[in-house]
Structure formats: structure tokens, C-alpha cells
Amino acid sequence: MMNVRLRAFALIAAALLSGAASAAERPVVDALAGSVAGVEVDGIRSFKGIPYAAPPVGAARWTPPQPAASWQGTRDATEFGAACMQPGPRAASIYSWDLPAMSEDCLSLNIWAPEGAKDLPVFLWIHGGALVSGSGGDPLYDGSALAKRGMIVVSINYRLGALGWLAHPALSAESPDHVSGNYGLLDQIAALQWVKRNIGAFGGDAANVTIAGESAGALSVMYLMAAPAARGLFANAIVESGYMVSAPALRDRVNGMVPAEAQGAALAAKLGASDLAALRALPAKAIAEDAAKAGYFPFPAIDGKTVARQLVESFDRGEQAPVPILAGFNSGEIRSLRFLLPKPPADAAEYEATIRANYGEFAEAFLARYPAETIEDSMLAATRDAMYGWTAERLASNQAALGQAAYFYIFDHGYPAMEQWGLHAFHAAELPYVFGTTGKTPELWPKIPDTLAERKLIRVIGDYWASFAKSGRPQASDAPAWPDYADDRGFMHFADEPKAAHNLFPGTAALHEAVVCRRRAAGDIPWNWNVGLASPPLPPKAEGCQ
Structure with a gap:
């Protein structure tokens, strides 16, 4: 019996000593915000779940982010923080993850850094998810492979849905600036400010931060480029599948959109909240779920402070950050987003008649690009080009007009599982190639084969x-030189392998720009996914428009 007890004590002692040794070997960083202990794997140190702002709970719900409280001792940073509150998926899709722990206390960020990092560039990732879902801790965004390329990778959480974007008259009344909404965007700015103060301790260069995002993350990048409060917090911008669509104003009805405060008041009524106190007393999970069921769609609001005006106007005025940009879209964007498409017509004759009625003098140009003979392909391409293609090329053109380097791309790559499901180059398909996370995609994502050709494309895109x-200049070994957009509308075509080219889809971006110009001049029509068969009649020609 004594020998058994001695062996047991020996095992316990060994385990404790082993744990102590492991703890001692964990990388520790003493940042301005406090000390954090992470983990190191294959030369990459990761620090997860670091708070960059205080929990926006209770009376702090629907207020701008406040500084996170300091902590004593060394904070464990080995686990991702909770995801921001969001509704559960209504149906399984290629984008579905098992939802992690969720909380209103979610304003945290994650850092991946090479061992011995010093003055390295910083890549700050803003996740997509329609401003409703997602998390900086999604496996697809693991920053290890990118960090191995010699930079610091940061991913962030920001408030989502009604908890992140709700505007309401009572919220504006209590604000010193008399505005409300845009809390998720303010969170992103707070994260950038935290990085500016602290990233040097992790080996990053606070003067060389690239903000990057896809879909709603790309939308966020564009708003950060236009936001005065974000000026000077980043040096480059990457916009993957962004959409420069119209936004509601805080109180006025502009571009045919219901004011953001009115949207918020209507949602509060649907949630049964008679005043702001009742609204704040609602459980966060109920707000996230019920707002989505009520049809609330989160979006930045033009408040004259954080968001001065429509993005197209800010960029036309040259008010955006004068930084190099890399922007592009995917050839099959809408193949996985078919809910953006209108009801198909009965036949080709109905399609053509509707297009002619909707597009007037532009109908011939529209039908030449999106013919009635191939209705499905035409509908997919028209919505893609009007939202994502036009946005990416417009961004490249706007930055080039400021004298900044501008790099434009189209991701047109497919592989067998993707093609089998009819999802060639679908929305977000480029992400595993950017992050080098082809083995960490969601369960229903078409599996990427482990072939020499795929590995080469992953390496080149990552480079x-x-x-x-x-x-501020994209380069890759054993790959074509990427032409600047200013060089005859230069772009990179990512298919089976990258190819440099010029003048993608001649005249297409100009067509959609002309339509947007007339809608802007009319003042009572949004420009978003009301494309093709869903388009309102073309407004009359206005000054400055075709």
C-alpha cells in the first residue's frame, strides 16, 4: 500500500513539475495594456482573447467603446474570447460553423507573431458575416501561416447585429454628439487604437498596419478609410469582395432608405421595448435572435461624425485615407448568395422586355453583357458586377486618382468539389488561399484538394x-509581376495560376457607374442588389452623369 501511495505522489509531483515547466516556457509579453501569456507552436507565438475595450454591457450597451480595465499579474491568453452575440444559423450552409461561446463581453483581439519579431508589418483582419455573424477566432482566419511570412497578424471581434449597429432617437438624445448607431465601426477604430499603443511589444510596427477584410469586413475597411477618427491608424488597405452600396442617414430619408433612427424605433417596438431602459433590459441573446427574425438589417448610418456621407461621395471627394489598396472580387460571388437574385423570368422574351423597361437607353449595353440567351448566368454576373466588381474597380480607380498604388484582381479559381456543386469561385472562396488554411474550412465547404498546383497557388497568393x-506592393516569387491599376486598368487574374492582364470586362464598370450616378442624382433610389430584373426604371440623365 505504501509503495502505491509513493508512486501516486511521485506521479502527481511529476505532473505538477511538468505543468510548472510548461507555464514557465510559455511566451509572455509585457504590453502597455498589461502582461499576457500565450503559446508557441512551430515558431509562431499566439496570444488570444485580449480585451481591447471594456464590456459593452448594462448601461454601456449601445455606447461607444471604452478602454478595457487594466489587470494585475500576467493574463492567460491561450483561448479565444467569446464571439459577439449573433443569431444561430437558420439553415446549414457552406459558411456554417459550430457557434462558439457568445457574450456581450466580446471586444477582444488575437495576435500571431513570429518568435523574435521586431518592427514587423501588421496585418489586421476584420471578419465578414453581413455585420450579423462571425468571429475573429474562426479557424479559417488562423494567422499562423501568414505570420510565418514575416508579419504580425491580428484578428478582432466587433459588435454585431442590432447590438452593434442600432440607431434610436433615445440613444442619440443621450449621446454628447447627438448620434447613435455605428458602434461596431467604433469598436474597429478602438481596436486599431489599441494596436497603435500596444503592438510594438509584440514585435509589430505600429506605423505599418494593413487593414484587411472580406465581405462585411471589406465594407468595414471602406468605412474605416473614410472615417476621420481612423485616419493615421493604418498604412494600407485590402478589400476582398466589398460592396459600396448606399446607406441610410440617421434622421433624414435619403436615397429611398428609411432613416436609421426610424428603423431602430420600429425594431424596439417589435421587441416590445417601450423605452431605452426596457430595451437595455432585454437579454442580449433575445435581441440578437429576435432582431434577425423581425427583418432588422444592420448597416452603418450616415451620422455626420463617424460616417460623414455616402461612401461613393467620400471617395469622389478624395476624403478617404490616401493609402495603397489591393481590391478585388470573385467570379462566382453570387453562386453561393442566390438570395440576392430576383425571381427569374418565365422566358427570354420576358427577361429582355424587363431589362429594356428598366434600363432604357442603357438596355443595349446591359443585354450585350448579360444576354437573354443565358438567363441564369446573366443574372449571376449582373448582380456580381454591379455590387462587387464595380466596387473593387471603383476603389482601385479612386486610389489611383489620389496618386496611390492600386492593385485590382479577380479570383476565378475552381477545383473539382467546387465545380461539382456549381460554386465556381464562390463568395469567400479565396480566403483559405490568403490565410493558408485549406485544412480549416467549415464542414460543408467544398474540400480543397492537396495537390501540387493547389499548394503553389496558396503560396503565391499568400506571398x-x-x-x-x-x-504596399504585391509581389511573389516565380509569379507574374502585378501591374498597377493605373497601368491601363491592370489587374491580376487568379485562375489555375495567376496571370497579369489589363482592362477586365471592358465597359462593364462604366455601365454600372452610370446607373449609380443617375440613382444618386435622383436622390430617392438606393444602389445595392436592385440590379437587372429587380432594377427600378432608369432615372433621367442628370448633370455630371452619362
Whole structure:
């Protein structure tokens, strides 16, 4: 019996000593915000779940982010923080993850850094998810592979849905600036400010931060480029599948959109909240779920402070950050987003008649690009080009007009599982290639084969993105030189392999720009997914428009 007890004590002692040794070997960083202990794997140190702002709970719900409280001792940073509150998925899709722990206390960020990092460029990732869902801790965004390319990778959480974007008259009344909404955007700015103060301790160069995002993350990047409060917090921008669509104003009805405060008041009524106190007393989970069921769609609001005006106007005025940009879209964007499409017509004759009625003098140009003979392909391409293609090319053109380097791309790559499901180059398909996370995609994502050709494309795309973050210029070994957009509308075509080219889809971006110009001049029509068969009649020609 004594020998058994001695062996047991010996095992316990060994385990404790082993744990102590492991703890001692964990990397510790003493940042301005406090000390954090992470983990190191294959030369990459990760620090997860670091709070960059105080929990926006209770009376702090629907207020701008406040500084996070300091902590004593060394904070454990080995686990991702909770995801921001969001509704559960209504149906399984290629984008579905098992939802992690969720909380209103979610304003945290994650850092991946090479061992011995010093003055390295910083790549700050803003996740997508329609401003409703997602998390900086999603496996697809693991920053290890990018960090191995010689940079610091940061991913962030920000408030989502009604908890992140709700505007309401009572919220505006209590604000010193008399505005409300845009809390998720303010969170992103707070994260950038935290990075500016603290990233040097992790080996990052606070003067060389690239903001990057896809879909709603790309939308966020564009708003950050236009936000006065974000000026000087980043040096480069990457916009993957962004959409420069119209936004509601805080109180006025502009571009045919219900004012953001009115949207918020209507949602509060649907949630049964008679006043602001009742609204704040509602459980966060109920707000996230019930707002989505009520049809609330979160979006930035033009408040004259954080968001001065429509993005197209800010960029036309040259008010955006004068930084190099890398922007592009995917050839099959809408193949996984078919809910954006209108009801198909009965036949080709109905399609053509509707287009002619909707597009007037532009109908011939529209039908030449999106013919009635191939209705499904035409509908997919028209919505893609009007939302994502036009946005990416417009961004490249706007930055080039400021004298900044501008790099434009189209991701047109497919592989067998993707093609089998009819999802060639679908929305977000480029992400595993950017992050080098082809083995960490969601369960229903078409599986990427482990072939020499795929590995080469992953390496090349990762090289381009990483070098852009380092220098504002995308370069890759054993790959074509990426032409600047200013060089005859230069772009990179990512198919089976990258190919440099010029003048993508001649005249297409100009067509959609002309339509948007007339809608802007009319003042009572939004420009978003009301494309093709869903388009309102073309407004009359206005000054400054075709």
C-alpha cells in the first residue's frame, strides 16, 4: 500500500513539475495594456482573447467603446474570447460553423507573431458575416501561416447585429454628439487604437498596419478609410469582395432608405421595448435572435461624425485615407448568395422586355453583357458586377486618382468539389488561399484538394498579400509581376495560376457607374442588389452623369 501511495505522489509531483515547466516556457509579453501569456507552436507565438475595450454591457450597451480595465499579474491568453452575440444559423450552409461561446463581453483581439519579431508589418483582419455573424477566432482566419511570412497578424471581434449597429432617437438624445448607431465601426477604430499603443511589444510596427477584410469586413475597411477618427491608424488597405452600396442617414430619408433612427424605433417596438431602459433590459441573446427574425438589417448610418456621407461621395471627394489598396472580387460571388437574385423570368422574351423597361437607353449595353440567351448566368454576373466588381474597380480607380498604388484582381479559381456543386469561385472562396488554411474550412465547404498546383497557388497568393502588407506592393516569387491599376486598368487574374492582364470586362464598370450616378442624382433610389430584373426604371440623365 505504501509503495502505491509513493508512486501516486511521485506521479502527481511529476505532473505538477511538468505543468510548472510548461507555464514557465510559455511566451509572455509585457504590453502597455498589461502582461499576457500565450503559446508557441512551430515558431509562431499566439496570444488570444485580449480585451481591447471594456464590456459593452448594462448601461454601456449601445455606447461607444471604452478602454478595457487594466489587470494585475500576467493574463492567460491561450483561448479565444467569446464571439459577439449573433443569431444561430437558420439553415446549414457552406459558411456554417459550430457557434462558439457568445457574450456581450466580446471586444477582444488575437495576435500571431513570429518568435523574435521586431518592427514587423501588421496585418489586421476584420471578419465578414453581413455585420450579423462571425468571429475573429474562426479557424479559417488562423494567422499562423501568414505570420510565418514575416508579419504580425491580428484578428478582432466587433459588435454585431442590432447590438452593434442600432440607431434610436433615445440613444442619440443621450449621446454628447447627438448620434447613435455605428458602434461596431467604433469598436474597429478602438481596436486599431489599441494596436497603435500596444503592438510594438509584440514585435509589430505600429506605423505599418494593413487593414484587411472580406465581405462585411471589406465594407468595414471602406468605412474605416473614410472615417476621420481612423485616419493615421493604418498604412494600407485590402478589400476582398466589398460592396459600396448606399446607406441610410440617421434622421433624414435619403436615397429611398428609411432613416436609421426610424428603423431602430420600429425594431424596439417589435421587441416590445417601450423605452431605452426596457430595451437595455432585454437579454442580449433575445435581441440578437429576435432582431434577425423581425427583418432588422444592420448597416452603418450616415451620422455626420463617424460616417460623414455616402461612401461613393467620400471617395469622389478624395476624403478617404490616401493609402495603397489591393481590391478585388470573385467570379462566382453570387453562386453561393442566390438570395440576392430576383425571381427569374418565365422566358427570354420576358427577361429582355424587363431589362429594356428598366434600363432604357442603357438596355443595349446591359443585354450585350448579360444576354437573354443565358438567363441564369446573366443574372449571376449582373448582380456580381454591379455590387462587387464595380466596387473593387471603383476603389482601385479612386486610389489611383489620389496618386496611390492600386492593385485590382479577380479570383476565378475552381477545383473539382467546387465545380461539382456549381460554386465556381464562390463568395469567400479565396480566403483559405490568403490565410493558408485549406485544412480549416467549415464542414460543408467544398474540400480543397492537396495537390501540387493547389499548394503553389496558396503560396503565391499568400506571398502577394503578405508583401503588400509589408511594402504596399504585391509581389511573389516565380509569379507574374502585378501591374498597377493605373497601368491601363491592370489587374491580376487568379485562375489555375495567376496571370497579369489589363482592362477586365471592358465597359462593364462604366455601365454600372452610370446607373449609380443617375440613382444618386435622383436622390430617392438606393444602389445595392436592385440590379437587372429587380432594377427600378432608369432615372433621367442628370448633370455630371452619362
